[in-house]
Amino acid sequence: MSEPNSERQHFSKNWQQQLAEAFNNIEDLCRYLHLSPDDLPVSIAATKNFPLRVPLSFAACIEKANPHDSLLRQVLPINEELLSYPGFNNDPVGDLASATQTGVLHKYHGRVLLINTGSCAINCRYCFRRNFPYADLQLSKQKEDVAVQYIQDDASISEVILSGGDPLLLSDARLTRLIQQLDSIEHLKRIRIHSRLPIVLPARITSELINTLTESPKQIIMVVHCNHANEISERVITACNSLKNSGIALFNQSVLLKGVNDNAKVLCELSEQLFSHGIIPYYLHLLDKATGTGHFEVSEIEALKLIGQVQVALPGYLVPKLVKEQAGAASKQSIY
Numbered sequence: 001m002s003e004p005n006s007e008r009q010h011f012s013k014n015w016q017q018q019l020a021e022a023f024n025n026i027e028d029l030c031r032y033l034h035l036s037p038d039d040l041p042v043s044i045a046a047t048k049n050f051p052l053r054v055p056l057s058f059a060a061c062i063e064k065a066n067p068h069d070s071l072l073r074q075v076l077p078i079n080e081e082l083l084s085y086p087g088f089n090n091d092p093v094g095d096l097a098s099a100t101q102t103g104v105l106h107k108y109h110g111r112v113l114l115i116n117t118g119s120c121a122i123n124c125r126y127c128f129r130r131n132f133p134y135a136d137l138q139l140s141k142q143k144e145d146v147a148v149q150y151i152q153d154d155a156s157i158s159e160v161i162l163s164g165g166d167p168l169l170l171s172d173a174r175l176t177r178l179i180q181q182l183d184s185i186e187h188l189k190r191i192r193i194h195s196r197l198p199i200v201l202p203a204r205i206t207s208e209l210i211n212t213l214t215e216s217p218k219q220i221i222m223v224v225h226c227n228h229a230n231e232i233s234e235r236v237i238t239a240c241n242s243l244k245n246s247g248i249a250l251f252n253q254s255v256l257l258k259g260v261n262d263n264a265k266v267l268c269e270l271s272e273q274l275f276s277h278g279i280i281p282y283y284l285h286l287l288d289k290a291t292g293t294g295h296f297e298v299s300e301i302e303a304l305k306l307i308g309q310v311q312v313a314l315p316g317y318l319v320p321k322l323v324k325e326q327a328g329a330a331s332k333q334s335i336y
């Protein structure tokens with residue numbers, strides 16, 4: 001199927017413009033998808049603290065006129081978000097609030113995570129960060145310098161993880177400056193980037209960005225976030241190929257989500273598709289129990305059953321590690 005002119009025009013623009021043109025309300029997204037909001041359990045109230053945000057590159061992967069599409073479910077604000085579920089609260093991981101103050105999360109041995117920005121290109125309805133009022137938080141240059149000093153002062157740190165929000169929403173200039181600062185820290189071996197942009201806004205993977213990354217003497221790792229094989233469009237493949245061809249190691253993390261990927265066949269197809277494009281399945285996370293996300297929960301028992309089915313169907317290297325995040329723990333908790 002060929003692309004309508006308006007879409008071709010959109011995709012010829014740079015990533016900042018594509019981001020500015022992302023869907024930001026239910027009606028526009030529904031119109032584009034040939035759906036009527038009246039026939040869907042959509043909720044305007046749910047968008048109040050966490051707006052709808054969907055780049056066209058992701059929306060174009062949603063099946064038209066299918067109210068149950070697995071990609072649509074990840075981004076459409078619905079009534080169930082307003083329900084409260086036992087055990088779900090505003091800070092399930094237990095430390096994000098403090099991390100947004102300092103910008104540094106040092107929980108695990110040898111690795112620190114930098115919260116570089118609070119924004120994302122897409123608002124995933126299942127996300128734990130939906131309840132944090134840090135949408136526009138950005139690690140200021142000053143705080144960034146403090147964070148770099150922190151890493152400089154601790155020789156046990158061998159890896160820095162740029163996270164967020166989405167760290168690739170930083171400009172190339174900001175990223176270059178940060179990476180150059182990290183480059184000068186001798187004991188640092190690796191810089192890891194956790195980003196959903198290669199999947200939801202592949203236009204972000206420019207040659208300038210790749211130059212910034214490959215100029216670093218450190219090993220560069222990119223962990224993308226993809227939950228369903230349908231998210232892997234031709235544009236995503238092109239972006240991932242250019243990352244891979246420039247020597248960047250590519251991994252994927254997914255969240256196990258009811259109505260999205262809680263099915264062994266869907267999980268197998270995801271692993272197969274990822275690997276065929278050079279991306280290694282890394283983690284399959286159990287949902288963090290954040291307020292507003294209860295309808296996405298898959299029980300631990302069900303999760304174990306699913307991963308068991310995946311393990312029987314695929315070679316070991318295509319089976320992601322099933323993990324959950326536990327406040328206070330020294331690593332992600334493997335549950336398989």
Ligand SMILES: *Cc1c(COP(=O)(O)O)cnc(C)c1O
Pocket residue numbers: 105106107108111112113161331332
């Ligand atoms: C998830 C996470 C990491 C990365 O953990 P890996 O198991 O190395 O992928 C590091 N720091 C924090 C605070 C994290 O939440």
Ligand code: SF4
Pocket residue numbers: 119120121122123124127128129164165166196225
């Ligand atoms: S891209 Fe990641 S951090 Fe951003 S809303 Fe989605 S899941 Fe949350």
